[in-house]
Amino acid sequence: MTLLLIVEDNPINRDVLGRRLERRGFAIRFAEDGPEGVALAKAVHPDVILMDIGLGEMDGYEATRRIKADRETADIPIIALTASAFESDRTKALAAGCDDFDTKPVDLPRLLGKIEAVIGHALS
Structure with a gap:
């Protein structure tokens, strides 16, 4: 089972996205802020x-x-999620080390495609 860590400070967004992804067969863990996510x-x-x-x-x-920057976690793919759809935000996210970028509200089929792309295989 694919384990997703959702780092999201908004409890409604955490709940909605988490439930949608759990229904798709993912195991979900949540972090409410950056330090907890790290x-x-x-x-x-x-x-x-x-x-x-x-x-x-x-x-x-x-x-x-x-x-x-941490050798133990450097290989984990990260997809940035933001309500801002500006190209500068995408560029900044990729420069920070994100492997991909998606906008909110989440388009689930598009996000699932991005998850498949970063893990390198189709989801079952």
Whole structure:
């Protein structure tokens, strides 16, 4: 089973996205902020991290940089999620180390395609 770590500070977004992905057969873990996301990435080593960019004091860019800087977690694919669809945000997310970028509200088929692409195989 593919384990996803969702780093999202909004409880409604966490709940809705988590339930939608669980129905698709994913195991889900949640982090409510950047520091918790960095710690959980190391503790559970998920298959993919869905990283909200607009977090509190440690935003998703910084959390991504920290995850990618750690040898134990550097190989975990990270997909940035943000309500901002500007190309500059995509560029900044990729520069921080994200493997892909998607916008909110989440288009589930598109996000599933991106998850498949970063893990390198089709989802069952």
